[in-house]
Amino acid sequence: MTQHRRAHASERPRSSAIRRILATAGVFGVAIATALSATGATYALWSDNASVNAPTLTAGSTGLTINGMTDATIPMTAAHLYPGGSVVSAAPLTVHNTGTVPLSVTAAAPVFSSTDAVLAPHLTVALRPSDACAPGAVGTPPTALPASMGSPLLLPPGADVRLCLEVYLSADAPSTVQGAAAAFAVELDGAQVPRS
Amino acid sequence: MNKFVKGSIAGAAGITLLLGGLGSFALWNDSTTVTAGAVNSGELQIVESAAEGSWAPKLAHIVPGDTVTYTETFTVKAKGDNLHAQLIANVGEPASKITGAEVTTNFSVSGGATRDPANKNLYTFDQGTYEVKVTITVVFDWTTAGRTGQNQTFTPGPVTVSLEQVLLP
Numbered sequence: 412m413t414q415h416r417r418a419h420a421s422e423r424p425r426s427s428a429i430r431r432i433l434a435t436a437g438v439f440g441v442a443i444a445t446a447l448s449a450t451g452a453t454y455a456l457w458s459d460n461a462s463v464n465a466p467t468l469t470a471g472s473t474g475l476t477i478n479g480m481t482d483a484t485i486p487m488t489a490a491h492l493y494p495g496g497s498v499v500s501a502a503p504l505t506v507h508n509t510g511t512v513p514l515s516v517t518a519a520a521p522v523f524s525s526t527d528a529v530l531a532p533h534l535t536v537a538l539r540p541s542d543a544c545a546p547g548a549v550g551t552p553p554t555a556l557p558a559s560m561g562s563p564l565l566l567p568p569g570a571d572v573r574l575c576l577e578v579y580l581s582a583d584a585p586s587t588v589q590g591a592a593a594a595f596a597v598e599l600d601g602a603q604v605p606r607s
Numbered sequence: 608m609n610k611f612v613k614g615s616i617a618g619a620a621g622i623t624l625l626l627g628g629l630g631s632f633a634l635w636n637d638s639t640t641v642t643a644g645a646v647n648s649g650e651l652q653i654v655e656s657a658a659e660g661s662w663a664p665k666l667a668h669i670v671p672g673d674t675v676t677y678t679e680t681f682t683v684k685a686k687g688d689n690l691h692a693q694l695i696a697n698v699g700e701p702a703s704k705i706t707g708a709e710v711t712t713n714f715s716v717s718g719g720a721t722r723d724p725a726n727k728n729l730y731t732f733d734q735g736t737y738e739v740k741v742t743i744t745v746v747f748d749w750t751t752a753g754r755t756g757q758n759q760t761f762t763p764g765p766v767t768v769s770l771e772q773v774l775l776p
Contacts, residue, residue, distance in 0.1 A: 456772035457651040457692075459629045463741050463766035465660065470705045470747070471668030472757040510757075552658045605672050605749075 463563040474509030474514070475566075475601040485576055494548040495582035503544055503573035506599060508566040515563040515602035516572065522558050529594035537577045538597055540564060544575035552579050556597060565604065649687030649734065653694075653770045656680045660741075660768050671707065671751040677743040681768060683716075685734045694720070694739065696728040699764030707751035708761060714768070715740045731773075739768055 477483040486501045508514050518538050523531040537553035538560060547553050564572050576597075580588075620776070660679030669675060669748050678753050696714045704710075720732040743763060747756070 456774065457690075458769065459652045460767055460769040461655055462682050463660070463679050463743075463763075463768070465679070465743050465763040465766070466662070467703075467763070468662065468675065468705070468708075468745060468761040469668050470708070470756050470759045470761075471670045473754065494684045512670050598692045603670055603672075606670075 413583060419519050438468050445563040471511035473512055473514060473603060475514065475599060476507045476509055477492045477504055477599065479505075479507070487576070487578065492578070492580040494580050497546040497553070497577050497579035499544040499578075500576040501544075503542060503575050506566070506572050506574060508568050508570055508601065510601075511568050513568060513604040514566045515604050516560075516566050516599060516601050517563050518557055518560050519598045519600065521595040521597050523593055523595045527591075527595075530588050530591040530593040531595070533581045533588055534593060534595075535579040535581065536595060536597065537579070539577075540572055540576055544577070546577060547579070550582050552581065553577050563602075566601065630722055647686075649690055651685050651687070651690065651692055651770060651772055652683070653680045653739070653768060654684065656682060666679040667678045669705070669708070669747050669755070670731065671747050673745075676743050677745075677763075679741050681739040681741070683732075683737040683770060685732065685737070685741055687734050690734045692732060692772050692773065694730040694732070695769045695771070696741070697765075697767050697769065698728075699766065701764045702762035703760050705745075705747065705759040705761045706748060706756040708745050708756065709746045710761065710763075711744050711746075713742045713744070717741075740770065741766060 467548060475481075478485075483504070485504060487498045488501055490496075490498055492498060506516060521536040523534075535552045535555045538556050539554070540561065566572055656679070658680075660677055662675050662677045664675060666673060666675060683692075683694065694716060696712075698712045701710065713731075714728060716730045716732070716737050718737065719735055720730040720737055723729040723731070743766070745761060
């Protein structure tokens with residue numbers, strides 16, 4: 412009686428074992444690749460940074476006051492006007508630079524209220540730098556605004572300048588102006604002086 | 608006992624004697640020591656200069672017609688045979704502005720850094736030492752009239768300079 416043995420029967424378990432090992436390694440390989448890509452962002456390359464620390468900048472300001480106010484009423488001497496005569500401000504006006512920049516100060520021509528049509532055309536208004544206010548000679552009209560201010564006044568920040576106001580009635584004013592009254596406003600302008 | 612069995616026993620006994628004697632096979636071998644030299648790593652950093660930046664001219668208050676410039680410098684140290692890096696500047700929005708004052712921020716990098724023509728805030732360079740200069744210029748328009756912009760403050764926004772290593776293909 413012959414017995415047939417299958418000589419190759421022992422090979423199959425070995426090759427299937429290798430296949431199982433390879434399959435497992437393959438699974439690990441996939442898992443590792445997935446783990447790497449799942450952490451997502453970055454390659455950890457070198458980096459550094461710095462900040463610029465610029466301090467703040469502040470803008471200046473302009474400000475002008477007359478006798479401490481932005482809108483001042485000026486008391487005049489009590490005398491009445493007569494042709495060729497004038498009245499002046501009771502005391503010099505103090506103009507003050509309240510800002511942080513030097514100002515060039517000028518004054519505009521006076522603006523009379525519209526109801527002063529009777530007296531206004533015969534009046535000459537002058538505003539000039541002066542420390543003492545005195546009327547001019549009788550019959551001599553003063554230089555009118557804006558020329559009475561002279562060249563623009565340079566007023567540094569925090570500084571003062573004193574001005575006098577004079578109102579003159581022309582010598583040839585008609586008698587119809589007698590008893591009339593007038594009110595006017597003079598605007599002072601302070602403009603920033605460019606840095607030299 | 609047949610001959611085969613006798614022979615096997617003798618052979619096994621002989622092998623056992625041989626193995627039991629000296630204990631080792633004396634195959635050829637040799638050894639030597641590997642002496643590796645030192646390996647140094649490079650660096651990539653940006654350092655503020657010792658002197659603080661400042662506005663010039665130094666003005667307590669700016670007014671229309673003024674132009675003031677703030678300058679600050681940094682040093683970039685890049686060391687590495689295969690190091691390639693990029694410098695990117697970011698200008699944040701100011702926290703407060705002065706009406707009528709125009710602000711521009713500029714960057715320049717000394718020697719050897721290449722500026723990107725499409726993005727003037729991006730520079731690329733290889734290893735070396737570079738100086739980065741940041742300038743903030745404020746021009747207060749002379750035609751700013753009345754009381755526009757007075758008593759206002761310009762507070763610069765965060766301006767950062769970032770350095771990043773890049774891999775070139």
